[in-house]
Amino acid sequence: MFQVRIHGRGGQGVVTAAEILSxxxxxxxxxxxxxxxxxxxxxxxxxxxxxxxxxxxxxxREPVMEPDAVIIQDVTLxxxxxxxxxxxxxxxxLINTSNSFSDLGFGDFFDQYHTERLMTCPATDxxxxxxxxxxxxxxxxxxxxxxxxEIAWDSIDKAVREHFAGPVGERNAAAVRAAFDYVASKxxxxxxxxxx
Amino acid sequence: MLRxxxxxxxxxxxVALCRPEVVCAYPISPQTHIIEAVGAMVKAGTLAxxxxxxxxxxxxxxxxxxxxxxxGARAYTATASQGLLFMMEAVYNAAGLGxxxxxxxxxxxxxxxxxxxxxxxxxxxxxxxxxxxxxAETNQEASDLHVQAFRLAEELxxxxxxxxxxxxLTHAVEGVDLLDQSFVDSxxxxxxxxxxxxxxxxxxxxxxxxxxxxxxxRYLAHLRQLDALERIPExxxxxxxxxxRESGGLVRPYRTExxxxxVVAMGSVLGTIKDAVDARRDLGERVGVLGVTSFRPxxxxxxxxxxxxxxxxxxxxxxxSIGAGGVLSTDIAIAIHHxxxxxxxxxxxxxxxxxxxxxxxxxxxxxxxxxxxALTFLDLDQGAVDRxxxxxxxxxxxxxxxENLLRDRSAVSPRAHA
Amino acid sequence: xTSQRVHFYQVGSFAVGNxxxxxxxxxxxxxxxxxxxIDSGHRxxxxxxxxxxxxxxxxxxxxxxxxxxxxxxxxxxxxVFSTPYPETSWRIPWLHSxxxxxxxxxxxxxxxxxxxxxxxxxxxxxxGDGGTVDIGFGCLSGxxxxxxxxLFICYDNEGYMNTGVQRSAATPPAARTATTEAxxxxxxxxxxxxxxxxxxxxxxxIPYVATATVADLHDLERKVERAMEFxxxxxxxxxxxxxxxxxxxxxxxxxxxxxxxxxxMFPVFEAEHGVVTSVSHIRRPVPxxxxxxxxxxxxxxxxxxxxxxxxxxxxxxxxENIARYGLLQPEMERSS
Numbered sequence: 011m012f013q014v015r016i017h018g019r020g021g022q023g024v025v026t027a028a029e030i031l032s033x034x035x036x037x038x039x040x041x042x043x044x045x046x047x048x049x050x051x052x053x054x055x056x057x058x059x060x061x062x063x064x065x066x067x068x069x070x071r072e073p074v075m076e077p078d079a080v081i082i083q084d085v086t087l088x089x090x091x092x093x094x095x096x097x098x099x100x101x102x103x104l105i106n107t108s109n110s111f112s113d114l115g116f117g118d119f120f121d122q123y124h125t126e127r128l129m130t131c132p133a134t135d136x137x138x139x140x141x142x143x144x145x146x147x148x149x150x151x152x153x154x155x156x157x158x159x160e161i162a163w164d165s166i167d168k169a170v171r172e173h174f175a176g177p178v179g180e181r182n183a184a185a186v187r188a189a190f191d192y193v194a195s196k197x198x199x200x201x202x203x204x205x206x
Numbered sequence: 207m208l209r210x211x212x213x214x215x216x217x218x219x220x221v222a223l224c225r226p227e228v229v230c231a232y233p234i235s236p237q238t239h240i241i242e243a244v245g246a247m248v249k250a251g252t253l254a255x256x257x258x259x260x261x262x263x264x265x266x267x268x269x270x271x272x273x274x275x276x277x278g279a280r281a282y283t284a285t286a287s288q289g290l291l292f293m294m295e296a297v298y299n300a301a302g303l304g305x306x307x308x309x310x311x312x313x314x315x316x317x318x319x320x321x322x323x324x325x326x327x328x329x330x331x332x333x334x335x336x337x338x339x340x341x342a343e344t345n346q347e348a349s350d351l352h353v354q355a356f357r358l359a360e361e362l363x364x365x366x367x368x369x370x371x372x373x374x375l376t377h378a379v380e381g382v383d384l385l386d387q388s389f390v391d392s393x394x395x396x397x398x399x400x401x402x403x404x405x406x407x408x409x410x411x412x413x414x415x416x417x418x419x420x421x422x423x424r425y426l427a428h429l430r431q432l433d434a435l436e437r438i439p440e441x442x443x444x445x446x447x448x449x450x451r452e453s454g455g456l457v458r459p460y461r462t463e464x465x466x467x468x469v470v471a472m473g474s475v476l477g478t479i480k481d482a483v484d485a486r487r488d489l490g491e492r493v494g495v496l497g498v499t500s501f502r503p504x505x506x507x508x509x510x511x512x513x514x515x516x517x518x519x520x521x522x523x524x525x526x527s528i529g530a531g532g533v534l535s536t537d538i539a540i541a542i543h544h545x546x547x548x549x550x551x552x553x554x555x556x557x558x559x560x561x562x563x564x565x566x567x568x569x570x571x572x573x574x575x576x577x578x579x580a581l582t583f584l585d586l587d588q589g590a591v592d593r594x595x596x597x598x599x600x601x602x603x604x605x606x607x608x609e610n611l612l613r614d615r616s617a618v619s620p621r622a623h624a
Numbered sequence: 625x626t627s628q629r630v631h632f633y634q635v636g637s638f639a640v641g642n643x644x645x646x647x648x649x650x651x652x653x654x655x656x657x658x659x660x661x662i663d664s665g666h667r668x669x670x671x672x673x674x675x676x677x678x679x680x681x682x683x684x685x686x687x688x689x690x691x692x693x694x695x696x697x698x699x700x701x702x703x704v705f706s707t708p709y710p711e712t713s714w715r716i717p718w719l720h721s722x723x724x725x726x727x728x729x730x731x732x733x734x735x736x737x738x739x740x741x742x743x744x745x746x747x748x749x750x751x752g753d754g755g756t757v758d759i760g761f762g763c764l765s766g767x768x769x770x771x772x773x774x775l776f777i778c779y780d781n782e783g784y785m786n787t788g789v790q791r792s793a794a795t796p797p798a799a800r801t802a803t804t805e806a807x808x809x810x811x812x813x814x815x816x817x818x819x820x821x822x823x824x825x826x827x828x829x830i831p832y833v834a835t836a837t838v839a840d841l842h843d844l845e846r847k848v849e850r851a852m853e854f855x856x857x858x859x860x861x862x863x864x865x866x867x868x869x870x871x872x873x874x875x876x877x878x879x880x881x882x883x884x885x886x887x888x889m890f891p892v893f894e895a896e897h898g899v900v901t902s903v904s905h906i907r908r909p910v911p912x913x914x915x916x917x918x919x920x921x922x923x924x925x926x927x928x929x930x931x932x933x934x935x936x937x938x939x940x941x942x943x944e945n946i947a948r949y950g951l952l953q954p955e956m957e958r959s960s
Binding site: 263265409414419 | 692693694696697703707708714715717719721722725729730733737739740741769
């Protein structure tokens with residue numbers, strides 16, 4: 011089972027992101043479950059959603075407390091919310107920011123983690139470029155695919171087009187591709203750096 | 207067709223396949239997505255003929271359903287929590303009149319303090335109303351149960367409430383194999399009312415009944431629920447034979463054959479419990495699970511049979527009767543009525559508190575060592591309770607407890623990591 | 625089911641009153657082959673205004689729809705006295721659900737008929753003033769707002785008579801009820817702002833709103849027939865004196881209803897789409913004292929310790945009604 015927790019703010023499509031990710035996993039023939047943190051939060055409030063997928067039937071209904079990956083849609087949540095609770099040292103982190111991971115001021119918090127699994131991606135910039143709106147959720151899923159390899163890029167692409175019909179789907183799919191390429195190249199970069 | 211779909215949408219699409227003729231809706235979280243989706247289908251004309259009525263309250267929603275059902279229409283509505291309480295008088299009335307309305311209950315806690323999250327307090331509040339109450343374990347079952355519910359309701363002239371855990375199921379996106387129209391049409395014949403408002407054969411429905419016959423009317427309602435005890439498994443079997451899916455029925459045992467300890471529960475928490483039980487089985491403990499699908503009518507015989515060999519029964523309940531204890535536990539106790547069985551109640555998941563596998567395993571661990579108290583509140587913050595008790599003891603004007611607890615909590619546990 | 629031979633056991637024949645009038649002036653009830661929604665044998669009190677009003681209203685509705693009506697009834701006197709177990713007086717399909725939900729139940733009936741394509745069958749909902757202006761008010765406003773195809777009839781006897789004469793929001797100021805006793809410096813019901821349901825109904829802009837009394841049954845029948853010409857939400861508010869609750873003589877129900885109208889205490893009018901289209905003019909104006917003094921619920925205003933100040937207050941309310949609706953005959957207004 012692979013478990014993902016997505017943090018963001020109300021209005022950024024946090025719940026939609028988990029749903030699309032689950033559909034992508036479903037399209038790959040896996041069992042998948044996505045659900046929100048069930049809040050009554052309004053626009054702008056911190057929001058959490060969850061997605062888990064597995065090759066076996068998923069029975070559990072508990073929230074994702076030990077995620078394999080955490081996606082942060084809003085960088086301003088750092089130091090506001092316990093974003094990395096339960097994340098194992100083998101876990102993945104993808105943060106929506108144009109800064110680099112090391113610039114985010116985590117100190118020695120991630121010392122025990124794999125550097126190539128900790129990434130940032132300027133998903134809002136990518137979304138603004140492709141959608142004209144600051145909705146980073148779909149783009150981050152492209153980045154997630156590149157970072158973890160758990161879900162194929164084309165499954166995300168298909169799920170995004172299913173969710174957003176017509177031209178909006180096209181534009182979101184373009185953002186997914188751009189973020190995927192961005193993160194994929196950064197992963198390669200880090201891998202090259204660590205082998206050198 | 208198997209689709210990755212939100213629970214509410216799967217329920218709405220299944221309800222539409224049942225061809226309801228009148229749907230009335232008043233919004234309340236977490237039921238909203240269901241009625242929104244049904245409303246959209248009526249508006250688009252894909253669900254027709256159907257009247258979708260936006261009413262001004264839940265009381266009106268159930269009342270509209272009563273009028274529609276009494277006029278021979280297949281009537282549906284959905285609600286939750288405060289909404290169910292607000293319509294309570296009409297809930298009893300629908301059952302008393304014997305009108306086969308089907309209602310989805312997106313289970314949610316009841317305030318005060320106001321709380322939109324899941325537990326079973328709402329369903330328990332109307333357990334004596336005369337409605338059949340079926341609890342869904344998954345969204346697949348939640349969807350399937352609606353078809354069975356209409357069939358059952360209309361056969362017996364009894365309203366049926368399909369209880370679906372709010373948010374946990376209604377807002378979860380997961381794989382659901384949706385039925386097709388031809389199957390539903392064959393499984394669910396057109397509604398043929400036992401009584402209806404018909405100008406060609408006028409009847410008075412809802413007349414006053416005094417002491418000379420009231421008991422008989424109530425007893426007849428009880429007999430119809432006993433009939434349901436027969437029909438619920440038969441309908442589930444017929445459904446299984448056509449679909450291959452084990453949706454519905456009275457109870458669902460899991461690894462109980464040789465189990466010394468059996469956990470009893472209702473609804474979506476059964477999934478997490480099964481994971482916990484498997485983990486304990488791997489450690490060599492003989493534990494099993496009994497899911498109760500039909501809460502009303504209560505399947506006493508089926509429960510007794512399933513628990514016959516258990517030394518210890520642990521009932522995990524998302525509700526409790528304040529000042530008494532478990533609600534489901536009481537029914538289980540009456541059903542098993544042998545003194546040698548240890549009956550333990552664990553109240554869990556109130557107001558949406560997550561029921562984790564870790565906590566459940568702790569319960570099973572305690573149970574295995576006979577250390578489980580007769581009544582336990584899972585993951586209770588005893589310190590916070592004690593501090594509030596102390597405040598109440600110290601000063602008369604101690605203020606509202608709910609707010610005090612929140613303040614206490616934020617003072618004790620700073621919420622963010624640095 | 626549209627009509628039936630009715631045997632009037634009081635006179636042992638099929639004959640009934642009004643026979644000295646011309647055929648077209650007779651009430652529905654005067655015809656031996658009249659429609660019959662509610663049968664004899666119900667348990668209403670002597671002189672019950674509600675029983676009379678309901679029979680005329682529903683018979684008129686039956687005639688207007690060729691018998692194709694369904695009635696929904698709120699809890700209350702009418703429901704209780706018409707369906708004493710194991711009997712029923714209703715000869716039309718009739719449903720009683722609860723006290724406060726008759727408008728919504730009627731909406732459900734109308735929706736079901738619509739879904740089933742039964743356009744010829746019409747729905748009438750009925751309630752007393754408690755079931756209309758108090759506990760049923762939310763459902764009624766919702767039904768009006770949606771403009772559901774329901775004629776809602778309020779039989780207004782100005783209090784909770786079924787439970788033993790308690791105050792409702794339709795109880796007039798100063799009236800004694802079991803919860804507004806005639807004691808203290810301000811005896812009886814307090815002077816509030818009132819809850820004028822006909823005007824509230826008009827504010828919903830529904831197609832048809834009318835008031836009537838059992839003193840003018842021709843007018844009542846005509847208004848029911850007019851109401852049935854419209855589709856959508858319609859409201860008919862009928863003043864029905866209650867001898868028990870008002871402390872009036874059983875034989876004076878019609879007289880008291882007439883005095884309510886002639887004194888201006890109860891304006892009789894009709895309105896379409898929120899605009900008043902006609903009023904029943906006062907033929908012989910009377911001071912409110914004549915209306916009040918015949919009812920024991922106002923007895924504390926007269927007698928040994930009279931309260932002319934309160935009577936004057938009620939008179940001013942009647943005059944406001946007269947002015948608002950122009951209730952005086954035009955020539956009388958000129959002469960006054």
